[in-house]
Amino acid sequence: MNTRQQSKIIYSWYGKPMSSDRKLRTSRYKGILITSERSRTETCIQLGNFILVEGENADQPFVAQLLDLYEDGGQQKHAVVQWFSHITEIPPNKRKLLKREVSPQEVFFDQVSGYDTDIAVETIIKSVMVIPLHLGEELPITLNKEQSFYVKQSWDGKCFKALSPDTFSKLKEANKKGGGISNSFIPLDITSPRKKERESVVRSATKPKNVELEIESKHSASKSSLAKERHSQRVANGMRTPTARKKLQLNSPTRSSKGRLLGCEVLELLDDDCDAVAPLEPSATKRKVKFTGILGSPPKMPCANDKPKSMFDTAEHWQTFSDTIRLSPYSKVKDSSEKAKNLNRKYDIICSVGHQELGSQSPVLTPRSRRICVQRTSALIAEQISVLNTLELNQEEDFLSSSDSSYSSSSEEEDDDVLCTPEKKTKSSRMLSTPKSSRRSSVHTPAKTLKKTPLPGTPKTPRNATPEIPRRNHEAQKPVSILEEARLRLHVSAIPECLPCREEEFQDIYNFVESKLIDGTGGCMYISGVPGTGKTATVREVIRCLQQAAENDDLPSFQFVEINGMKLTDPHQAYVQILELLTGQKVTATHAAVLLAKLFNTPGPKRKTAVLVVDELDLLWTRKQNVMYNLFDWPTQKHSKLIILAIANTMDLPERIMMNRVASRLNRLNTEILLQTCRVYFQVAALSGDARRCLDICRRATEICEFASQKRTPEIVRMAHVTEAIDEMFSSPYINAIRNASLHEQIFLKAILAEFRRAGVEEATVQQVYHQHVALCRIEGMQSPTISEIMAICSRLGACRLLLVESSNKYLHMRVRLNISQDDVMYALKEE
């Protein structure tokens, strides 16, 4: 790519403008000439040709078909393309849908609606061949592997399909012609704002014949009526759940957007089924009618029959099912994995319904919203609180019996087991618990890590295999006693599923990121709070929810990148890490900065929005502040599609550290995270507001309890144990250290006090203290120590930091100071 940049390349139009729009001052062309000065070659690319387009990764140019070329009012040359996807561009979790090996030469006809098809002409590299093949066919062997690609299937973001014969023939034709302008591919009008663009396509007289265009038009149609839909849905939601708060209705846009996508898909499927090119009426409204017709169709789908596990057979669940069916007019999709996911979703919703019924049981939790994740969070809070309440209230009952519903949930039962239990009554309460228990157990099972580690959409280039810590030879023991179980739960690492007292911050962050994602713009947010208040946990939870939403196609998919200032050796390494996580390239820091700047400053086609979480931001401080400046500058760029969530401890970081130019770029949306002292925390909150500390204390308390109860029967954790744990963690070690010091060490401390009193200065030389020491020894009638011994005493006390001492080469003239208050020393020595 670099060589390309170095040698000058000139892009010029081929031929006269075919047509021009005077109003918009655009003119369209049928081809473009690429002239390279260095090699003195000239290539002509015409409409319908296949081309390579510069990607974010230099080694991986995108493949596309040129559909249109035009020059806008600002003399900018644009091209409209039909994308093809490499296998690496397809999210790793979807690749397995293919169920076959894919050669690097194979590409997929891209029908993902999210990508921008309007690119700058300057990003075109060269022309290539793309040959359509039937699914069974072997790839023919060709000599110039870099020049030709093969396409067998299409990819629409969810599943792979065989090419429709229409597309197939068109591709073939385009290839054969080598530049013939196929009329059917040009329908896109050239109005500049993208949203309008497609709408006008629909209105334009061209008859959209191929599937892809229909989808696009539909897509835009539904998008145009997005606001309306949103509104109506909101109303509907409000009607249905009077308890839901207004601010928590952020689900509605996502839901509608999902509905939109689904609508498209259903139509597309219909098209596919008929295999007929049904010309659609051009009016958008009419299409919408059709769309809603499908949406509104009664929940007749008896898809439960062919679902892998038909669990929803009780009438009660059918009811809820039909209630929430609006969310998923999906079930016609033949893909089974999709269905399974769908199933999960419904199931979650049911759970939340069940949870609402439960509301009366545990008064702490108030069902506030229908948002699934919030729902879950609050359920978890409730559980946590009740578990800890039992800790606190000293209830005599056993853990199990005291918190029947909340605790039993934690038992490691499989989902299926729970679902299959026939009793209706316990079901509702158990239902509530299951999503959590499944996620709880996912701490042990690799399921979660599987879900988490592959960043959706990041093409993982094969790299040197990173090493692993060896596997253990014996299985980790499952917790046996109730206390062990509780301890496991109280471990700090086990927390991310539950964020008590963080709902508002969660909502703020979620809304922020979601809105930016939907808009496709960039932005940054600064999150501050003292350590252990759950900044990172909240952000992670937000990302998790967003990822889930994206997986369910409620949101445009995005790339998630996390860096941590503490995990970098140098602030500039941030560039390297970001670039590596985004594109998989490994370069030096300076080069990475250049590449990233290019990435975010130029309009990247096909690029997803990136959500970048910068933890421990204050460590990225450099004297020139260029790292921070860049981090906050990129999101403000027009094409960046970058959302930054910066996390740091210091509340006033923007004012204190950042210079004006940096601070001005930071969208001051300070989410101050303040710990609310809920019942659980009040004990520790008096000492520190750190949630980690609280959990550690509780964990230690269970240990102490276990330790104490080894001889007797198992006991529950009492307040006494918690107090002991707190004492253990927060008691000052100095007093104890002084009391256990040797006699002469104590006399030395006394001598220091005496010398301080005599001189009136809180600093003395060893020589002065020595004289006091000798005097004290005489009073006590003891043998006085030699200077060497005094020096030894002094250095011992200095090593413990009871004293602060100078370097010992000054010998007698070494100055000594107390590291604790004189009162403490006196108090500690008086007891003897």
Next chain:
Amino acid sequence: MSKRKSKESSGANGECISQVQKILRERFCHRCATGKLFGIEHQYRHLLELLKRTIVHGESNSALIIGPRGSGKTALLNHVLKELTEMKQVRENLLEVHLNGLLQTNDKVALKEITRQLHLENVVGDKVFGSFAENLAFLLEALRKGDRTSSCPVLFILDEFDLFVHHKNQTLLYNLFDISQSAQTPVTVIGLTCRQDILELLEKRVKSRFSHRQIYLTNSFDFKQYIRIFKEQLSLPAGFPDESFAQKWNKNVQHLSEDKTVQDMLQNLFRHTKDLRSLHSLLMLAVSNVTVHHPLITASDLHEASKQSRMDSKANIVHGLSVLEICLIIAMKHLNDVYEGEPFNFQMVYNEFQKFIQRKAHCMYNFEKPVVMKAFEHLLQLELVRPIERPSVRAQREYLLMKLLLDNNQIMDALQAYPNCPTDVKQWAASSLSWL
């Protein structure tokens, strides 16, 4: 009578004696974790449970063992590890990484060492880590990949923990503690330090990630226990080859511990320091006296050893000085008295010395100035005198400001013991006004 007896068996005991020396020396030099632990059973249980949970359940943890030097921090840990490795399940399931703040002086070195000890370098083949950043990313990646149930737990032991605190940004500590608080490879971080204020040194975000488990070790035993420790440290183990000798030896040790003078001597040591290492070094000196002809330790051996170990180092040096040098020291002492510890230079010392010579010309040879200067420089080399500023090229040697590193008491004590000291000098030392 006992002497005769010992002489009788002396020939046969040659082997025995070397055995005794070997066993006791190993014990005193802390070569292995065989010695018993005293008065820290509670801490022992705590640490053992903690590590067991890490290994058996894969629970991540972090803890600090804090106690003054010689209080048995490392011994405690070694004992726990020894007991753990005796369990089969543990032995095969634990990776240990030992770091020492004195060796791994920065994070870069520490990371290399961790990689080496985890045998991760094998995985990379002969690829040498390009940079510190790569190494960190590599290691974090490796640790992140694991999870609680399937990965082998890693035990990080950071000796001289306080030195790791001074590494830049405390990156290593942050990352270790962060791993221990997240659902990655199970990791337990144990820090050993003697600093009581260690928690104040941790940066707040590092501190927040630390679990605040502190195991305090204090030498909380009293003198009776100290005597018992003395006995146990000196006794021969049950499995000693020559049983009769072992019995004799142990009986002798029992006698020693009941001896009044030995008890006094031990009491004195106990008052000075509860550090068991000083007891060990004392016993080491005593045990060194044991030979074939002198097979049992006597009270006088112990007294001799005690005297040796209690000796004042600087006063010892004074014993070996010439009369001229002693005179210079006395002159400095007077200057100190007159000017209340203000620094002096050679010229002042020389003048003071000259005054003395003039008064007592009959008994002291009047040395020339260069000779006195030479003597003065000798004192400088012995570090009995110390310049308060670095000698520069411009400043004349005679006028460099100095301070005396001896206390008056030390000088007087040394003079008392100095052989053949002229009486005039002694008198002069006692008082600068003695000529009156």
